[in-house]
Amino acid sequence: xxxxxxxxxxxxxxxxxxxxxxxxxxxxxxxxxxxxxxxxxxxxxxxxxxxxxxxxxxxxxxxxxxxxxxxxxxxxxxxxxxxxxxxxxxxxxxxxxxxxxxxxxxxxxxxxxxxxxxxxxxxxxxxxxxxxxxxxxxxxxxxxxxxxxxxxxxxxxxxxxxxxxxxxxxxxxxxxxxxxxxxxxxxxxxxxxxxxxxxxxxxxxxxxxxxxxxxxxxxxxxxxxxxxxxxxxxxxxxxxxxxxxxxxxxxxxxxxxxxxxxxxxxxxxxxxxxxxxxxxxxxxxxxxxxxxxxxxxxxxxxxxxxxxxxxxxxxxxxxxxxxxxxxxxxxxxxxxxxxxxxxxxxxxxxxxxxxxxxxxxxxxxxxxxxxxxxxxxxxxxxxxxxxxxxxxxxxxxxxxxxxxxxxxxxxxxxxxxxxxxxxxxxxxxxxxxxxxxxxxxxxxxxxxxxxxxxxxxxxxxxxxxxxxx
Numbered sequence: 001x002x003x004x005x006x007x008x009x010x011x012x013x014x015x016x017x018x019x020x021x022x023x024x025x026x027x028x029x030x031x032x033x034x035x036x037x038x039x040x041x042x043x044x045x046x047x048x049x050x051x052x053x054x055x056x057x058x059x060x061x062x063x064x065x066x067x068x069x070x071x072x073x074x075x076x077x078x079x080x081x082x083x084x085x086x087x088x089x090x091x092x093x094x095x096x097x098x099x100x101x102x103x104x105x106x107x108x109x110x111x112x113x114x115x116x117x118x119x120x121x122x123x124x125x126x127x128x129x130x131x132x133x134x135x136x137x138x139x140x141x142x143x144x145x146x147x148x149x150x151x152x153x154x155x156x157x158x159x160x161x162x163x164x165x166x167x168x169x170x171x172x173x174x175x176x177x178x179x180x181x182x183x184x185x186x187x188x189x190x191x192x193x194x195x196x197x198x199x200x201x202x203x204x205x206x207x208x209x210x211x212x213x214x215x216x217x218x219x220x221x222x223x224x225x226x227x228x229x230x231x232x233x234x235x236x237x238x239x240x241x242x243x244x245x246x247x248x249x250x251x252x253x254x255x256x257x258x259x260x261x262x263x264x265x266x267x268x269x270x271x272x273x274x275x276x277x278x279x280x281x282x283x284x285x286x287x288x289x290x291x292x293x294x295x296x297x298x299x300x301x302x303x304x305x306x307x308x309x310x311x312x313x314x315x316x317x318x319x320x321x322x323x324x325x326x327x328x329x330x331x332x333x334x335x336x337x338x339x340x341x342x343x344x345x346x347x348x349x350x351x352x353x354x355x356x357x358x359x360x361x362x363x364x365x366x367x368x369x370x371x372x373x374x375x376x377x378x379x380x381x382x383x384x385x386x387x388x389x390x391x392x393x394x395x396x397x398x399x400x401x402x403x404x405x406x407x408x409x410x411x412x413x414x415x416x417x418x419x420x421x422x423x424x425x426x427x428x429x430x431x432x433x434x435x436x437x438x439x440x441x442x443x444x445x446x447x448x449x450x451x452x453x454x455x456x457x458x459x460x461x462x463x464x465x466x467x468x469x
Contacts, residue, residue, distance in 0.1 A: 002054065002362050004233070005311060007241060007264040008164065012364050015263060017232055022060045024231035025051060026223040026261065027118070028240055029065040031072045032102035033087030036109055037285030038301060038316065039278035042270035045302055046310040046365070047235050048115040050265075052397045053361050064226045065118040067106075069099040069125050070202045071194070072215040076243055078149075078181065078191050082212075085201060095201050099123075109288040112298040114399045120226050124218040128204050131213045131221040134255055135192045135206075143254035144192065147183035151193040151208045155186055158250050164264075165242040190247050192217050216247040224252075224260055234261035238268055268313030270305075275315055286316075294318075295422055295451075299400055300325035306367045306398060328400065334378050335405040338388040345383040350390060353377045357394055374398075422451060 002015045017023055027047050030036050047063075054061050074080030087098045103123075110117060124131075135151065138144055143157045155161045162169050169188060181191070195211035197203070203210050223231065229252075236245060245264060252260045272278040278285050288298050304324035308314040353373065360369035377390060395402040425448050432441035 002057070003364055004263055004265050005364055006262075007245075007266050008259075013263070015232065017059070018228075018230055018262065021058070023054050023062070023233065024227035025054075025061065025063045025233045025235065026219070026227060026231065027063065027065045027234075028219060028236035028244070029067050029118075029121070030102070030106050031068040031083050032099050032106065033072075033083040034102060035285075035287050035289075036102070036106045037278055037287050038291075039270040039272075039285060041109055041113055041115075041288060041301070042305055042308075042314065043235075043237055043267045043310075044110065044115055045113055045305045046267055046367075048113075048399065049306070049367065049397060050233075050235070050365055051116060052399060053365070056397050062120070062227065063116075063118040064120040064122065064223060066219055066222050067099075067103060067121060067123045068215065068218065069095075069103075069123050071124065071213050071218065076215075076239075078214070082200065082202075088201075099125075105287070105289070112288045112292070113302050114299060114401060116399075122222045122226065124213065124222070125202065127218065127222050127225065128213065130225050131217050132193075132204075132206050134221040134224070134251070135208075135213075135217060137256075138192065138251060138254035141254055141257075145185065146208065147181050148196060149181040149183070150191045150195045150211060150214075152181070152184060152189050153192050153247070153250060153254065155189050155250060158253050160253070161188075161246065161250055164249050165246045167242060167246070190214060190216060192251075216244055217251060219244070220248050220251045220255070220260065224256075227260075229256050229260060230258070231261055233263045233265055235265045235267070238266045241266060265310075267310040270314045270316050272315075273317050278316065291321075296321065296325060297328070300328050303328040303331075303400060306371050306400075309368055310365060331374075331378075331400070331402070332405050335388065335391055335402050338384045338391070339406045341384045343384045345381075347383050347386055348381060350382055350386050353380065353382070353390060357390075361397065370394075371398075422448065425451075 003012050004015055005011070006013045015023075025047070027044070029044075030040060051061055051063050068083075070082070070084055072083045074083055074086060084095045084098060087102075088095045091098065093101075107117070135144075138153065139151070143154055144151050145154050146152070161167075167188075169186075191214040193206055193208045193211055193213055194200075195209035197211060200212060202212055204212065223234070234245070234248075249259045252258065269277050272282075272284045276282065276284065288301065291298050291301060300321060301324070304316075304321055305314065307324065353376075357370055357373045357377075360366045360373060363369070374391070374394060378387060380387070382390075392403050425444055429441050429444040429448070432438075432444065
């Protein structure tokens, strides 16, 4: 059975489903005020593998992810500008247009990395009524008070508020939050509903006045709406622990008298050059679309992510990405070879490889160890038929599109990471070869090689493969 590190208990624990044979997962999704970079996609790829593995094991999984399109302040707390409005000001378009633009970019990034789309991808602005209903429950249970800024959650009514993140509230430096709302009883009390913001574009009527929801309430409201008051797994980045998820847990106790998720799973970060966190505010981020522009197959990033454990994170630069691309190309070549070869060796027991692969994943989703099993198995004495069968089976979890190798679809996918300039050169060379202009075709080949590629002309003649040196 799968074991995961539960932030709630600080232990690796066996996953015990709330309902037999079923798993409910809620993942904190993007705030769509700007592009999602590869650091964000690191987390979503890890959770995609988690969902794939649970489904592989026969569970009926419902994966829910939110999209924040209102209420997330630049401080991640109650201070600063609403990120959506800041994005709209930056680009000179409406907040609604900002949301549509960056939802599209996020979904495209998921597709390029071969991530399964969550069963429910829910927007905060489409669930305002659900958030208001939840706030009413919290208010009715005596966990709120009103200030000039809005309706506030009273953390003093929840004795376990500091426990989840092991907060030392006496040392909390929350001066900026006090300045935003000096009427707060405690500086770490947080807004459920924000009022008295006449210049805020996105506002709705509510029992507490015209306004908009605080950031934290959306996740509690949308998770319980789609998964019930008790579900199995809540995922997010480690940065969510001290504020966002701490407040989610508080809200759940305020509304239901208990927390909603049994297991809280948090990923470390994909860091940029020098180990610095990749972020929009630092301007050091790279998008999946940027990889395409550089002629890199996005699945190379997926492969690179598979080499890291979700709790350890990953240092990213283009050198390690190129190395991952080479490894992925080698794996594709192995699969292509296995599909072509017809060996007569007698099948041997392959259960030890299956056992080791599954054991690695059951051990807190240890992807680096699972990937090591993949490579060891390809060098084993198993028959080609057995090796291919295992690789295709395991790819249901790994998501590297090994099943497309050798097909026309694969030929297209192999070139998906090639920039338009290279594709034009490839087409030009092929045309010259068909016209018998070999010298000119060779000049084009050299142009391609100068850009870091080389071409393999296969026996079939029509199949061109672009490979990194």
